[in-house]
Amino acid sequence: MNRGKQTWPHRSFKLTGFGEPLREQHDQIGAPAGKQVLLRVLACGVCHSDLHLSDGFFDLGGGKRMDLGRGIALPRTLGHEIAGEVVAVGEQVTGLAIGDRRLLYPWIGCGDCGLCSAGAEHLCPQPRHHGTTVDGGFSNFVMVPDARYLLAFDPLPESFAATLACSGLTAYSALCKAGAKSASDPLLIIGAGGVGLAAISIACALSGVGPVVAEIDGDKREGALAAGASEVVDPRDPDVKRRLMKHTGGGFAAAVDFVGATATVALGMNLLRKGGRLVVVGLYGGSMEFSLPTLPLRSVSLMGSYVGSLKELEELMALARDLKLNPMQIVPRTLGSTQAVLEDLRAGRIRGRAVIIPSVTDSKDVS
Numbered sequence: 001m002n003r004g005k006q007t008w009p010h011r012s013f014k015l016t017g018f019g020e021p022l023r024e025q026h027d028q029i030g031a032p033a034g035k036q037v038l039l040r041v042l043a044c045g046v047c048h049s050d051l052h053l054s055d056g057f058f059d060l061g062g063g064k065r066m067d068l069g070r071g072i073a074l075p076r077t078l079g080h081e082i083a084g085e086v087v088a089v090g091e092q093v094t095g096l097a098i099g100d101r102r103l104l105y106p107w108i109g110c111g112d113c114g115l116c117s118a119g120a121e122h123l124c125p126q127p128r129h130h131g132t133t134v135d136g137g138f139s140n141f142v143m144v145p146d147a148r149y150l151l152a153f154d155p156l157p158e159s160f161a162a163t164l165a166c167s168g169l170t171a172y173s174a175l176c177k178a179g180a181k182s183a184s185d186p187l188l189i190i191g192a193g194g195v196g197l198a199a200i201s202i203a204c205a206l207s208g209v210g211p212v213v214a215e216i217d218g219d220k221r222e223g224a225l226a227a228g229a230s231e232v233v234d235p236r237d238p239d240v241k242r243r244l245m246k247h248t249g250g251g252f253a254a255a256v257d258f259v260g261a262t263a264t265v266a267l268g269m270n271l272l273r274k275g276g277r278l279v280v281v282g283l284y285g286g287s288m289e290f291s292l293p294t295l296p297l298r299s300v301s302l303m304g305s306y307v308g309s310l311k312e313l314e315e316l317m318a319l320a321r322d323l324k325l326n327p328m329q330i331v332p333r334t335l336g337s338t339q340a341v342l343e344d345l346r347a348g349r350i351r352g353r354a355v356i357i358p359s360v361t362d363s364k365d366v367s
Contacts (some may be wrong), residue, residue, distance in 0.1 A: 006031050008038070008087065011358075012139030013338045014075040018056025023079070029141045032090040037144040039104065042158040044137030045081030046160035046333075046341050047166050048122070048193070052283060053132060054342060059285025061262060062173060072132060079138035079338075079356065080106040080131030083153060083162040093147050098355065103151035103161050103317070105310050106130035110275055122307045137162075138338050140358045149310070151317050158356045160327040163198065164316055166307060167353060168325075170259075172316040173308030174279045175206065178254035185199040185352075186248045187211040190235070190268055191258035193222040194353040197328045199256060204314070205229040205324045212244065214267060219351060226289045227326060235267050244271055252276055256305075262286035269300065277301040327353050332338070336362035 010029040015020040032038045048257050052058055058066040058151045082104040086096050096102075109116040109124025114200025116124050130136040130143065135143075144150060153161035181187040181203070189199050192215040203211045210230035215221045221232040231247075233240050246249055251273030260282025267279040269290060277300065294300070308316075319325055333341050 005090070009142055010139065010141050011335065012077045012135070014077050014138075015054055015072075015337070016075045018054065018074075019136050020106070022054070022342070023075075024336075025075070029143065031088050032093075032143060034090045035091060035092045035146045036090040037086060037147050037150060038101065039082070039084030039142050039144055039150075041082060041084045041137050041142055041356075041358050042088045042101070043081075043083045043142055043162040044079040044356045044358075045166065046079070046338075046345060046350075046356060047081060048345065049080075049166075050078050050131070050285060051342060051346055058283055061285060061287030068136070076132070077135035077137075077139050078131050078138035080129065081162045081167070081355075082106060082130065082137035082142055083158040083165075084142065085104045086139075086150075087141070089147070090178055096147055096150070098146055101152070101154055101158065103153045103165055104130065104137075104144055104312075105149040105151065105313050106136065106165055107307050107310075108145065108149060119309050119311055122163040122309060125217070138335070138356060140335065151314065153317065153321070155323075156320055157327075159330045159332060159357065161320070163194070163311065163328065163330075164351050167195040167198045167328075168247060168316055168320070169308040169313050170305070171195050172202050173312050174258075174281045174305040175199060175203055175257045176312065177279050177303060177305050178256050178277055181207050181209060181211070181253055183209055185228045185253035188214065188244075188252040188255040188268065188271055189224075189229075189258065190214045190255060190264045192217070192220040192227075192229075192232075193258065194283065194328060194350075196258040197223060197352070199258065200224055200227040200229050200325045201318070204326075205319055212247075214240070214264075217348075222328070223351065237262070241270060244324045248273070250274075251254060254279070256281060258282045260284045260286075262288050266290075269302065270299070275299045277303065279303055279305050281305050330355050332357050332360070334358075334360045334362050
């Protein structure tokens with residue numbers, strides 16, 4: 001295996017200032033040591049959280065912001081949905097061969113705290129998350145600290161496999177929190193963007209029942225039906241609450257909000273039946289007010305969900321490798337167009353999931 005002082009030409013697009021365009025950088029990346037593994041990036045998905053990270057804040061509503069600057073040291077290469085090919089390994093790595101294709105679990109923790117010991121590295125207070133606190137996949141190479149975070153993804157195409165590390169995992173973990181649903185326990189999904197579409201496919205695979213989907217965009221509603229939704233609605237319809245409450249016989253057993261805005265959280269809470277659960281995933285921003293006595297009187301639950309654990313990704317990969325998931329629409333783009341992709345995503349011009357393919361030259365842009 002390739003070890004020693006060999007280096008590889010490294011091209012990356014880095015965030016050098018919050019609110020500023022990514023900057024292209026060329027340098028050399030060295031050989032891995034110890035438990036490290038060097039991956040050639042085959043595909044890297046582009047996520048809405050990349051927009052928040054590039055802005056440097058989350059909108060908390062009411063003019064308040066969560067500053068991300070203290071947790072992200074610049075310059076930083078973004079991109080956390082990474083599928084790659086093993087190029088070299090450190091001297092302590094076993095069980096991997098050059099050329100193996102692997103998906104990276106990017107939500108790595110410190111490894112020592114109670115959360116990490118419990119398998120919740122993604123919630124670690126001292127994270128080593130690729131694409132946020134350490135360099136990610138908007139580049140042609142990425143260094144992985146330990147082979148245990150690499151999952152085989154064949155026979156899946158790398159462009160689809162990459163999306164499972166965040167959008168797929170986020171959807172799967174949220175659905176697990178919501179609980180498996182059946183025809184008698186209806187599920188509402190709010191938002192049919194990239195993560196919402198992944199959730200529709202996963203929900204169908206887990207329960208065999210298509211969820212109801214609320215989405216304001218007509219094209220996305222069509223995409224939700226194609227992904228397996230049993231029904232789609234426009235939440236701006238003034239009659240939508242009455243119709244859905246009647247259709248479900250008193251409300252949904254669970255709702256998962258992949259938008260995370262004031263209006264969507266209110267919609268989800270209002271459409272729950274007694275004992276129902278709302279899982280908020282989206283990071284659009286805002287705040288909400290509700291009457292506290294309604295929580296015990298209705299016995300409803302409101303909880304958040306942030307990406308997912310390594311164990312959950314392993315479970316999701318088992319579903320995907322058994323070909324039980326319908327791949328979402330993939331929009332392949334070149335490494336050189338990364339900044340343009342972020343701009344397209346911010347403007348709502350991406351349908352499905354944009355994925356950076358570094359091996360495609362900029363002169364042959366696949367966009």
